[in-house]
Amino acid sequence: MRQKTNQLSKNYINKPMHTAYMHKSRSYMERIIGLLVMIVVASSCGNTEPPLREKDGFIMVEAENFESPDTSDVRRWYVIDSTFSKNIQGFNNNYYSSSSKGKYIMLLPDTRVTHDDTLVAGLNFSNEPGKIAIIDYPIYFENPGKYYVWVSAYSSGTEDNGIHVGINGQWPESGARMQWCKNKNQWTWESKQRTDEQHCGVERQIYLDIPTKGLHTISFSMREDGFRFDRFALSKEYKKPEN
Numbered sequence: 488m489r490q491k492t493n494q495l496s497k498n499y500i501n502k503p504m505h506t507a508y509m510h511k512s513r514s515y516m517e518r519i520i521g522l523l524v525m526i527v528v529a530s531s532c533g534n535t536e537p538p539l540r541e542k543d544g545f546i547m548v549e550a551e552n553f554e555s556p557d558t559s560d561v562r563r564w565y566v567i568d569s570t571f572s573k574n575i576q577g578f579n580n581n582y583y584s585s586s587s588k589g590k591y592i593m594l595l596p597d598t599r600v601t602h603d604d605t606l607v608a609g610l611n612f613s614n615e616p617g618k619i620a621i622i623d624y625p626i627y628f629e630n631p632g633k634y635y636v637w638v639s640a641y642s643s644g645t646e647d648n649g650i651h652v653g654i655n656g657q658w659p660e661s662g663a664r665m666q667w668c669k670n671k672n673q674w675t676w677e678s679k680q681r682t683d684e685q686h687c688g689v690e691r692q693i694y695l696d697i698p699t700k701g702l703h704t705i706s707f708s709m710r711e712d713g714f715r716f717d718r719f720a721l722s723k724e725y726k727k728p729e730n
């Protein structure tokens with residue numbers, strides 16, 4: 488016992504050995520810290536979804552994979568699937584089973600269902616893009632240029648069939664007033680722009696210009712509440728996406 492105590496005191500007062508121990512200890516701590524940093528970086532990478540990527544002039548995106556910068560708006564996009572059970576005005580049916588991946592999004596509440604319901608600009612209708620219920624989709628583009636925007640929507644009336652699309656916080660005229668008229672009560676791909684002359688929309692007028700190779704944010708905003716949105720596609724060709 489005495490011998491051990493003596494040995495400990497000897498080590499304690501033996502400066503070169505003590506310094507060596509400190510160096511060894513610091514080196515060990517540095518390795519631990521380095522390891523912890525690697526674990527944190529690895530886990531954060533694991534939690535980060537890789538960005539959506541355009542390929543060969545085409546990309547298709549599930550609408551339910553949106554990012555929402557503002558959930559406090561007068562209208563909100565709700566993800567509708569087999570588990571949705573909220574009681575919100577205007578939601579009285581569920582079309583998830585026929586939607587892609589069993590999910591779609593819907594703008595609720597829906598207070599203007601028929602033409603006789605009161606239109607309140609800024610509440611259940613917005614002819615101005617980028618004002619209400621904006622949702623974002625960051626997408627990496629290999630090939631910049633002009634892309635037609637196609638959206639698969641489910642319209643069951645005359646007041647649930649309009650939406651706007653924009654890019655990087657800008658809302659160009661070529662993304663305003665996407666419109667659906669035909670094929671009610673089924674998921675329908677469309678790429679038409681409503682105009683004063685053509686209420687059912689004009690082909691080839693809904694498009695976005697992707698300015699550079701790299702990451703850009705594609706956004707949608709409300710035109711009419713009650714809009715049901717399953718997925719969208721950006722395509723250099725004006726061609727209806729295949730289901």
Ligand SMILES: [Ca+2]
Pocket residue numbers: 597598599600611646647711712713714
């Ligand atoms: Ca509506």
Ligand SMILES: [Ca+2]
Pocket residue numbers: 549550551586587588589590591716717718
């Ligand atoms: Ca979907």
